[in-house]
Amino acid sequence: MKLWHCKGARSLRALWALEEMGLDYEVEVMPFPPRFLREGYLDVNVVGTVPYFVDGDVHMTESTGICHYLVETYRQFDFGLKPDHPEFGSYLNCLYHSDATLTFPQTIAMRYLHLEPTPEKQPVAVDYAKWFYARLRLLDQHMLKREYLVDNRFTIADIAVGYALYLAKALKLSEFVEREFTPQVEDYLARLMQRPALQRADALDDGHGNPI
Numbered sequence: 001m002k003l004w005h006c007k008g009a010r011s012l013r014a015l016w017a018l019e020e021m022g023l024d025y026e027v028e029v030m031p032f033p034p035r036f037l038r039e040g041y042l043d044v045n046v047v048g049t050v051p052y053f054v055d056g057d058v059h060m061t062e063s064t065g066i067c068h069y070l071v072e073t074y075r076q077f078d079f080g081l082k083p084d085h086p087e088f089g090s091y092l093n094c095l096y097h098s099d100a101t102l103t104f105p106q107t108i109a110m111r112y113l114h115l116e117p118t119p120e121k122q123p124v125a126v127d128y129a130k131w132f133y134a135r136l137r138l139l140d141q142h143m144l145k146r147e148y149l150v151d152n153r154f155t156i157a158d159i160a161v162g163y164a165l166y167l168a169k170a171l172k173l174s175e176f177v178e179r180e181f182t183p184q185v186e187d188y189l190a191r192l193m194q195r196p197a198l199q200r201a202d203a204l205d206d207g208h209g210n211p212i
Ligand SMILES: N[C@@H](CCC(=O)N[C@@H](CS)C(=O)NCC(=O)O)C(=O)O
Pocket: 009, 010, 011, 033, 034, 035, 048, 049, 050, 051, 061, 062, 063, 064, 099
């Protein structure tokens, strides 16, 4: 299997999962954004985004979907839950919530605060950054009495949601909107950042550093 990745981008979810699971994979680390900076990338992935993932005939473009695929296809249930688990619904909710609800407003903020920072777009970016913090309310509540999202253990749900927290830090969103994570969410992210698999995945670089 092969993963196309850019440092700090959503492909980190898939890379982190591959590292946690100890699966054999090939990775291409590219400058960001690859559709402009990696020649021929649109021929690899017509959408031009990362991650892009290939496993035999399987081609995938969704970071959380790739994590879920790896759990199911390679029977990595140490990192996932099966449908008969009482928290299966919560597990799926975290997986979908991670990108559709949490990362989505962050990417608009990233675009206008970091990649195309024009003064007229600044209010839009700040608005989306505030929106992101408001959307953390579910996690704030959920983490009051938990160390991990489901089943009292680390799973890909933590990779999926943890990446959104990682991205907020990388984008320095708190500086733009004067909001902080709640103590329980700050502790949760610190716990995730200590994981050797994340540290290995995060260290992979195309030589140009992190653009965000
Ligand atoms: N929902 C997709 C989104 C993928 C995505 O938009 N990735 C961003 C990086 S975080 C990207 O490649 N942007 C570059 C571009 O749009 O050219 C996922 O979760 O993987």
